[in-house]
Amino acid sequence: MVGSSRESDGTVEELNITVAVRCRGRNEREIKAKSSVVVSVPDVTGSNEVSINTTGDVGIAAQINSKTYTVDEVFGPSATQSLIFHRIAEPLFADFIKGYNCTVLVYGMTSTGKTYTMTGDEKLYDGELSESAGIIPRVLFKLFESLDVQNEDYVVKCSFVELYNEELKDLLSDSQDFSSRKLRIFDSSTVNGSAMSMSNNSSRKSSRNNSPRSSSELSTASFMRKRWKTNMPTSNGSAGSSVSNGNSNRNQQGSQDQNAGIYIQNLQDFHITTAKEGIKLLQKGLKHRQVATTKMNDFSSRSHTIFTITLYKECHGELFRVSKMNLVDLAGSENISRSGAQHQRAKEAGSINQSLLTLGRVINSLADKSLHVPFRESKLTRLLQDSLGGNTKTALIATISPAKINSEETCSTLQYASKAKNIKNKPQLGSVIMKDILVKSITAELAKIKADLLSTKTREGIYMSQDNYKELTNDLDSYRTEVQEYKRAIETLTSQNTLLLKDKKASNEVNDLQRIKIQNMQDSISELHARIDRQNRREQNLVNTAATLRTTLNTMQNILNEREKKEKDLKENINRLIASDFSQVxxxxxxxxQEIQNNMKLESDGMQPNIDSIKEEIRTLLExxxxxxxxxxxxxxxxxxxxxxxxxxxxxxxxxxxxxxxxxxxxxxxxxxxxxxxxxxxxxxxxxxxxxKNNHEELLASHVDRAYHHIQASGEEMFKKFKEMMDNYLENNKHLMLNSLRTATSDVIEKEMQLFEPQKDKWEKSFKYINNCDALNIALQKDIxxxxxxxxxxxxxxxxxxxxxxxxxxxxxxxxxxxxxxxxxxxxxxxxxxxxxxxxxxxxxxxxxxxxxxxxxxxxxxxxxxxxxxxxxxxxxxxxxxxxxxxxxxxxxxxxxxxxxxxxxxxxxxxxxxxxxxxxxxxxxxxxxxxxxxxxxxxxxxxxxxxxxxxxxxxxxxxxxxxxxxxxx
Ligand SMILES: Nc1ncnc2c1ncn2[C@@H]1O[C@H](COP(=O)(O)OP(=O)(O)OP(=O)(O)O)[C@@H](O)[C@H]1O
Incomplete structure (x- = not known):
């Protein structure tokens, strides 16, 4: 048998959670999708290992590459409901009868058979269960079978609660019932008025009515609890030691969670005397359960449910031991995109996944023995607090699909399952309650019911007793107060929100101002660049003028050369002319x-005759x-x-x-x-x-100062309490900004000067040339x-x-x-x-x-x-x-x-x-x-x-x- 524990004086050693895996066969959708089987499990049972091949390999490779998870027991597609019950639930049921609190959980992806496993076919056929009946009907039937054969008084009660979108709902409550009140989770170790498992002290014979727990019941339970804690003797004084023993054991757990009982206020317990009554309650609850059709499941459960059977069983004469069997059907985890969930379905799926995620973290923390276990992060984990790592005997059935299309979720489920196997609980016997108190409680409850009936019969429109009505009125007042408090809280939050919005607006304005300032600075820099460009153009003009002057000089030089050439030609012509003229002369x-010589010779030969002519000639010549x-x-x-x-x-x-x-x-x-x-x-x-040198630094500093003052002003208003921190922050930022701006400015100046320096040198040199030319020009003017x-x-x-x-x-x-x-x-x-x-x-x-x-x-x-x-x-x-x-x-x-x-x-x-x-x-x-x-x-x-x-x-x-x-x- 799985999950047996070693008992010793009503207590057990640490015991691991029993973990089983149930793999169904491929459903119609999977067959239609031709999704192959990737999970290898035995057909019925006989193994504690599940292998899954996510690689797509076949044959030996598939075996080598597949992942294997080890649990306590694995059930295949042919495993019957009966087998599951016998192997997993029945051992826990035996402990439950003995007085232990037990929990059976089903966990898995949507449509893998959680509800089928937990509830299955709950209908009765000729007063008998079908083969498809799940754990709950089978427990109910088994319980009364067992109690009937034992010769001890007992009281059995049932409750059925649903956790839908993080809201608790009593599935056994008639929604039209005026007395239905909001369910709240309480930890009995911290709430004075909470009752653990106290209920009406009714015997099988005396109380067969389904009746809700009343406030008087809570008062009694509270009173009892106080007495146990202080070791006060009970009214007859005989049961004090055994009660205190039980309680001292609880205290020895050393943990609040382990000591505490989680209690749902206003949840109704219904007294049942037969399995059929229990089945009726189950059916009633199932009708109220949130079910919807999804792509994955025609009747997908959209909520977590806990069907609790509370057994008050006679022990040691006047004392009754209280034990609970929690049968938990968790909603299925689902991939929202694959399940096609939209709107309400998507919200449900989100909530379900969130609570399952927390459950996974709780399982991990417990498995890793972390100091902090995040039970309080979701209502689901709070409800399961006693069952996980607490004093409850727990079994977890992980349901999986064999199909490849679900392999990812299957892996995830198997990981959780194998992890949960490491969680250790310390199961212990449930508390006890004195018979007379139980009887008084049940009597008071009966009286109240009678009074309600009487009121119903005698007065029109009033369906309950005055006390009940007063209690309800008090509750109403308390709710009103709560509503007022919530309203005030909402107002505070709204005003805070308004302030924050204002701050945000102011910050935005400051940001806008800063942006404008930065834009202005960028404009200034652009203007400086423009000035530099203009100066460069002027320089370029000067250079162009110098080039023009140079061209003019060259032209004049050419003219000069031509003139000199012409002059030279002229001189040569003159020389030539002189030479030719002189040679002619x-x-x-x-x-x-020669003529004169000839004449002289002629004259000397006949001078006289020519004297006159000579004379005349000379005269003529002279003339x-x-x-x-x-x-x-x-x-x-x-x-x-x-x-x-x-x-x-x-x-x-x-x-x-x-x-x-x-x-x-x-x-x-x-x-x-x-x-x-x-x-x-x-x-x-x-x-x-x-x-x-336009003192940009001051400008920048002034900008930064202004920004600083703006930010400081808004910051003071906005963060009064953080003023000092903000001052430091702003001061640091101011320095940082100033430094970065200074660095940026000096970098820009340095870069500009680097670029400008050679031009400046050239330009200064050119000015020296100009000066020299000027001096030369003056000297020339003076000299010439x-x-x-x-x-x-x-x-x-x-x-x-x-x-x-x-x-x-x-x-x-x-x-x-x-x-x-x-x-x-x-x-x-x-x-x-x-x-x-x-x-x-x-x-x-x-x-x-x-x-x-x-x-x-x-x-x-x-x-x-x-x-x-x-x-x-x-x-x-x-x-x-x-x-x-x-x-x-x-x-x-x-x-x-x-x-x-x-x-x-x-x-x-x-x-x-x-x-x-x-x-x-x-x-x-x-x-x-x-x-x-x-x-x-x-x-x-x-x-x-x-x-x-x-x-x-x-x-x-x-x-x-x-x-x-x-x-x-
Ligand atoms: N082992 C099984 N043998 C035969 N039928 C099964 C088995 N497991 C599941 N089914 C069938 O598969 C369908 C889906 O099962 P069920 O509704 O229990 O899934 P679920 O895990 O509860 O889904 P959800 O989380 O959406 O509620 C049902 O019609 C159910 O009868």
Missing amino acids: RQMIDKNF TAQKHTDDMYKDCVEKVSGELPALYEAASERITEVEAMVGKCYRDLSENLSDASEEYNNFKQYLNDHFF KPPLSNFRSTLQTSRDMIEQTVVKVKERMNDHESPRSMLSKNQTFNHEFSGLLNKENQLQEGLKKSLQFTDAYGNALDQLQASISSAVRDDNQATDKSRPENIDGVLRRIDEQNVLYPDRSPLKRASFKVNKSERSSPNKSSPIKASSHSPCKTQLNLARVTYKRSYTDLDGILDDNQSKVSRHH
Whole structure:
């Protein structure tokens, strides 16, 4: 027999809960779903192991990979109701008869046969149970069979309670019954008025009525309990010791739970005298039970039920032992998604699963011998407190499905079952009650029932006694008070909720403010970025301007190069022309010389005849020479007096233009530089005063402070009791926020400065360049002025001198007498001419001199050509020398300075023209020849020298400037 215990003086040692597994066959749904059998159990019984194969393997692999659970006994699909009763319930029933409290539980997934096992077919067929009858009917029948054969007085009572959605309901109470009251669980060890198993002291013969327990019964029980605890003698004094013994044993359990009896207030116990009466009560209760159709079960129990049979059995003469048999049918655990539970069904399933979960935790805690067992976490576990780990003998039947589709739940059930096997109970005999008290209690109960009946008969509308009515009224008052208390609690909670909502709203507002502040800060940062961008653009503009300037310089440099090339070409042309002209003149002179020599030879052969012609010729020659001289002189004077002013004017005009250009350039540059300088100063000012020095930290700190004050204000209101904690928290947060903002700001500044630093260096350097250029520009302006004014004054001086010279030449020309008049006036000449023949030698000498002079003139021309060539070469060299090489950045100014010398070539041309005039006169007595050392030529040479000096000075300045510029670059 399963679950037997060793008895010793009415007590037993620790005893494990008996655990059995009952596996039904596949039901229609499972067969329809073609869900294979994965659980291996014996067909009927004979094993204590259940294996389940969840891997889907077959054959040996299935055996190897399947999980095996060990329990006390396993029943297969062919195990009958009778077998289950005999193997599991009957042993407990025997103990129950002996006076032990016993419990049989069925536990398992929905539709696995819990109700079938516990109740089965409860109907009677010709007064007999069917084969399908479950444990409860069988216990009822067995009980009365057993009691009838024993020759002892007894009283049997039944109660049937349901736990549905965590609410207790008396299934035997008529719902229309006015006296039905709310059921509440009490622990008799803490509730003074609770009764454990006391009930009416009625004998089998005397009380056959079903009657509910009354408050008087409770008072009696309470009184009895007090006496037991204080070892007070009972009224007859004889039963005190045995009662106290029993009680002292209970106390020795050392645990409140084990000592305590769980009692359901207002639950009605119905006195039965036959099994049929018990069956009727069972049927009545089952009708009231919550049953519904689900996808898994057509008659799915949606609640936990406890059918309790209380036995008061005579022992030791005047004492009756009280024992209880609790037959518990738990609702089935179900997978809500699979069971298709919705709305009410889903709520039921949730509640069922919750209470079963707690039951599982209680089982685990008890199995693991935890210090704390969460009995109080659900009503189910509270009700089962005595049966699990208490002083009750307990058997658990785990019902399972063999089908694969339920394998998950089956595993879970088997885990609970195997775990529950480790729970140890300390079963002990039930308490005793004195016969007279039991009789008094039953008598009082009968009297009350009689009074109710009387009231019912005599007064319309009143169906109970005054006492009952008063008690009910008191209960009503107490309920009203409770309702009031609940209302107050609800009001308090509502006001707390309102406050919390307000706090939440305030917090939300603070959060919004914070968000706005953060947005503002982000805007400020964006504005700073925009400013930096603008500054970058300005810098870029400056760089672009510098690039434009550079391009302009290059263009000007190209123009300068072209000009120099043209000038060079011009010089080459001049040289070529000079060379060709001079060779022509030379050839002409040589030719003339040859002719003269020939003439001289002819004359010497026949001089006389030609004297006249010679005379005439000479006269003509002289006159021609005179005329030529006059023309040349006039030309010369006209050229000098005509071209020099124009030359001067052109030079002066050019200088003025250059000056204007230089001045404009200077002004533009100065303006640009001052703009740049101003921009630089502005930017420097901004960098020094504002750039990331706008005291953002204070701003941030002020923001943080404001936020802090906001949070503090609301926090003070909201969390008065936690003010100190909040202060610390906020302070920490403030520091944290400040630090993080400071770190973020410094990171941003550092990053920006890292990016900006190279630009700044470049930019500052560029400003140095600008400054240097500015200084150079000023120096250039300063340096260029004196040579220009010198040049101007020199030109002025030259002009004055030339004009004076022209005047003097004119005066002398005026003073000069014409050769014709001289000859006409000179009689001596006429006279002497006739003696020319005599003076042939003189004439020949003169001719020779003339020839020599011509020769010398030719030499002089050669020299002049050489000197002009050398002068041109010098000029070229000087020009080459003065040409700045490798001009960079400041070449524009140099080009502008070169513009200062556009008159170099005209001056040279003027000089050449004078020389050309000089050499065009072959006569040594020619005024032009004489004028080769004239003041005009001297002045021209002087002007040329001065010009050259000025030019050299300018070259020197340019060289200086260029070297400075190169150094700065
Ligand atoms: N061992 C069995 N032999 C024959 N029929 C069985 C057996 N077990 C269960 N059944 C049948 O299966 C159906 C479901 O059983 P039952 O209602 O007892 O399941 P349950 O576990 O109580 O379900 P729920 O938790 O939903 O109430 C019933 O029709 C029942 O007759």
